Amino acid sequence: MxxxxxxxxxxxxxxxxxxxxxxxxxxxxxxxxxxxxxxxxxxxxGEKSTIVILGWQLMSYFSDVRNLCWFLEPELAKEIRKLHQLVGNAEINDRHIIVGNGSSQLFQAALYALSPPDASEPISVVSAVPYYSSYPPVTDYLRSELYRWAGDAYTFKKDAPYIELVTSPNNPDGFTREAVVNRSRGKMVHDLAYYWPQYTPITSAVDHDLMLFTVSKCTGHAGTRIGWALVKDREVAIKMTKFIELNTIGVSKDSQLRAAKILNTVCEGYEGGNTNGxxxxxxxxxxxxxxxxxxxxxxxxxxxxxxxxxxxxxxxxxxxxxxxxxxxxxxxxxxxxxxxxxxxxxxxxxxxxxxxxxxxxxxxxxxxxxxxxxxxxxxxxxxxxxx
The missing domain is CATH 3.90.1150.10 (Aspartate Aminotransferase, domain 1)
Structure with missing residues (x-):
């Protein structure tokens, strides 16, 4: 092509x-x-992916007060939906889009949202070996009473609620992954940072309760620090939004609009059939x-x-x-x-x-x-x- x-x-x-x-x-x-x-x-x-932001623009905290994620720029939400429809890698209908400062912040927001608030002990967080190296230190960094790293999902035997992190394609080995523990008391976070056509065949539009994506591995713009979650459950989406509100009072509008422009440039390359060489x-x-x-x-x-x-x-x-x-x-x-x-x-x-x-x-x-x-x-x- x-x-x-x-x-x-x-x-x-x-x-x-x-x-x-x-x-x-x-x-x-x-x-x-x-x-x-x-x-x-x-x-x-060049200029196809360039934006200009004037000094008086984007000064408010708020992006769309009618939206559950009130700091999500509508333009970014539109481009995220358009990109997933183009690639066909994730179900986007009837999903809440939560924007974060990279998928790392969204990962922490997901742990907060999925943890029982009044449990007698922290919920166990597991992932199958080899798991992403940042999962253990990020999970335990704040020594939260809500959740605690519990290691390899293959060896998790505890009969208690748990959160399983499923990275697919997996970081570090690149294989497609599914949940390992598969018990009724479990909740899943699917990290799909690498589920894009340059890295792996797109075999289906995945349909999970909570899915994480990031601009950094999709388009290479790691410094923009934009990620997004596709969330089915409204209450989980509300809790994730609250975490980001308390953590950073939202997400940079400048970064969101830059990400929107980048995603738009990607999608435009597939519109009309003329790529101009x-x-x-x-x-x-x-x-x-x-x-x-x-x-x-x-x-x-x-x-x-x-x-x-x-x-x-x-x-x-x-x-x-x-x-x-x-x-x-x-x-x-x-x-x-x-x-x-x-x-x-x-x-x-x-x-x-x-x-x-x-x-x-x-x-x-x-x-x-x-x-x-x-x-x-x-x-x-x-x-x-x-x-």
Whole structure:
């Protein structure tokens, strides 16, 4: 679906990334999932994705007092609905949209909203190993009397209410996930940050009670700090809104309108069929992720010391083709006698995140696949020479 101009854009991104060249012996940091690989695309969009906010605009706390989430900008709500309808990745009808300062704040709001207020002990919060590394510290950071981290969902045996966090596609390993505990006393939070066409086949419009999304992994605008929740239950939505009201008195209107403009730019690329020679956003991301995974797998084959997950092929309703996942992170395993892969790669000037932070074996690491091209190039080059 892309043109020669779009193909050239991807290769140009190798020169446009950091503003300075990495040397062959530079320390490269793949510990964080900072989605800077999308800079080249948005640079090419130019004024199409630009907004201007005058000094007198957006001064009130309030966005829409008629809405349950009174600080949600109507323009952002409209673009969120339009985006999900375009991609077909989530049911959007009869849902309350709650905007947050990234999905991290929404995650905390969800724990608050789902916790019984008068329970004799904190509700258990679980997730299946390997789980997102931030879940345990964020859950226990405030030492809340409402909820408490209880570890691996696979080993949770307590006969009591619980909240299960289901990340799908999963961070760190990229696999599609479903709830593990499945008891009547449980409540679910589905974190769908990576359920977008550049990372995985869109097999259905998921329909869960509470679903979290974020601009950072959808379009790459991590610094905008905008996420949203799609919530079925009105009372849960009210409690989540109250949490954000007490926590930050709402969410920046400036950020919301920037996010709305970005989402609008994505959707407009699929309207009318005329792309003016510019690749559409999800095709751009999918091609780049496909290329990166092919290069990483080749580097792993050359090294013979590592292995990567294998993903099954599925029909993608968005692309209308059969393909496999190309996750935002590589879940790299050492097949040799190295016990601590994070420290081993650090000795080769590659920073990753150890499997132990995800409740898994330290012979695993998570490495970001979404950094700038220059960083990724050096990573695969260096990995292929490690034996």
């Amino acid at each position: 892309g043109s020669l101009k779009a193909e050239t854009s991807i290769s140009k991104g190798r020169c446009n990334g950091t503003g300075k060249n990495l040397s062959p012996d530079s320390l490269i940091n793949l510990d964080h999932g900072d989605p800077t690989m999308y800079e080249s695309f948005w640079r090419e969009m 510019v690749m559409r956003f999800f095709e751009y991301g999918r091609r780049l992720m496909t290329e990166r995974w092919e290069r990483l797998r080749e580097a792993v084959r050359k090294s013979t010391l590592f292995s990567l997950p294998e993903f099954q092929f599925e029909f993608c309703n968005f692309d209308r083709e059969i393909r496999s996942a190309h996750p935002a992170f590589a879940w790299l395993k050492c097949e040799g006698d190295i016990e601590d892969l994070e420290m081993f790669l650090r000795s080769h000037k590659v920073l990753t995140r150890s499997g132990k932070h995800f409740g898994a074996d330290p012979r695993y690491v998570r490495a970001s696949m979404i950094d700038r091209d220059e960083t990724f190039d050096l990573f695969v080059q260096r990995l292929s020479t490690i034996h």
